[in-house]
Amino acid sequence: MDLFAQATALARAGRPQDGVRLIETAAEAGDPEGGFILAHWLLYASDRPRDLSAACRLLESAADKGKPEAARVLAHLTANGAGCEPDAQKALELLKRAAATDAIASAQLAMLPLLRSEDSAADSASEQVSADPHIEIVRALLSPSECAYLMERAEPLLKPSYVDDGRTGIGRPDPIRTSHGAAFLPHEEDLVVQAINRRIAAATGTRTGNSEALYVMRYTPGQQYRPHMDALPGLKNQREWTAIAYLNDGFEGGATTFPKLDLSLRPDAGDLLVFRNSGGDQQPDPRMLHAGEPVTAGEKWIATRWIRHGPHDPYDRG
Ligand SMILES: O=C(O)CCC(=O)C(=O)O
Numbered sequence: 602m603d604l605f606a607q608a609t610a611l612a613r614a615g616r617p618q619d620g621v622r623l624i625e626t627a628a629e630a631g632d633p634e635g636g637f638i639l640a641h642w643l644l645y646a647s648d649r650p651r652d653l654s655a656a657c658r659l660l661e662s663a664a665d666k667g668k669p670e671a672a673r674v675l676a677h678l679t680a681n682g683a684g685c686e687p688d689a690q691k692a693l694e695l696l697k698r699a700a701a702t703d704a705i706a707s708a709q710l711a712m713l714p715l716l717r718s719e720d721s722a723a724d725s726a727s728e729q730v731s732a733d734p735h736i737e738i739v740r741a742l743l744s745p746s747e748c749a750y751l752m753e754r755a756e757p758l759l760k761p762s763y764v765d766d767g768r769t770g771i772g773r774p775d776p777i778r779t780s781h782g783a784a785f786l787p788h789e790e791d792l793v794v795q796a797i798n799r800r801i802a803a804a805t806g807t808r809t810g811n812s813e814a815l816y817v818m819r820y821t822p823g824q825q826y827r828p829h830m831d832a833l834p835g836l837k838n839q840r841e842w843t844a845i846a847y848l849n850d851g852f853e854g855g856a857t858t859f860p861k862l863d864l865s866l867r868p869d870a871g872d873l874l875v876f877r878n879s880g881g882d883q884q885p886d887p888r889m890l891h892a893g894e895p896v897t898a899g900e901k902w903i904a905t906r907w908i909r910h911g912p913h914d915p916y917d918r919g
């Protein structure tokens with residue numbers, strides 16, 4: 602039985618602390634599997650305070666001992682400068698090392714030469730839907746292969762979408778949003794996702810460091826996002842902008858509607874819908890109520906960036 606299975610068996614037998622101790626002891630002894638698991642507990646802050654630097658050190662040691670998944674996750678953190686100095690060259694070397702035996706890393710590596718440049722955001726035609734409030738569609742910002750890549754990467758990570766409680770900032774299931782989704786937190790934000798995030802920032806005139814994690818959503822028939830506001834009253838660092846990349850075509854229903862503005866939009870795959878949720882005073886703009894209408898056939902995939910007024914830590918849900 603591998604280490605994780607042993608720890609899980611202990612937890613199931615009512616001895617979770619022994620399971621945790623088993624992983625910690627293995628990690629301390631330099632076991633790459635133990636180090637990889639402990640690094641994730643430190644990244645997710647699941648049972649202990651978040652410590653990105655400690656996670657990087659554990660991943661580095663596990664990667665040096667030949668664990669490709671550790672090299673891949675460390676590549677993401679290194680490219681991002683999360684928990685360590687940003688170093689694009691080192692990130693690429695780590696990814697190449699991982700790609701020799703890790704299918705996810707090799708798919709990522711294969712995408713890199715196909716990525717559109719950050720400057721290409723300026724070449725995408727932008728159509729103004731409304732000047733005030735600001736709503737626009739940037740056409741074909743993402744290529745078909747980039748859209749396919751995001752859906753493929755997100756699929757195994759999908760979980761029922763939660764809605765953050767405006768008061769507590771804690772996520773909970775809510776019939777308002779019945780889709781499934783996956784957030785690309787900094788350690789999951791691979792080099793392709795980082796490039797896409799930079800392009801979305803360039804297209805919206807915002808900074809990557811102001812955004813929440815890219816959130817990929819999938820709606821199957823009957824699923825929807827009922828009318829809601831992305832800006833939340835009382836949020837100290839407001840969700841000023843929303844940028845939604847549409848990743849596929851070939852579904853029915855699922856338009857994005859703004860009931861107060863009498864607008865119904867159905868952008869094409871690769872397009873980015875951008876709208877402003879709050880004014881300069883950071884107060885939610887009531888006109889920006891919007892919904893993802895129920896999908897009636899096929900699947901609808903989108904990727905959303907909720908962009909804050911100022912710098913935001915994507916690990917911080919508040
Ligand atoms: O699915 C849609 O069209 C809307 C999604 C949305 O409102 C959001 O991501 O905040």
Ligand SMILES: [Fe+2]
Nearest residue numbers: 829830831891
């Ligand atoms: Fe929304």
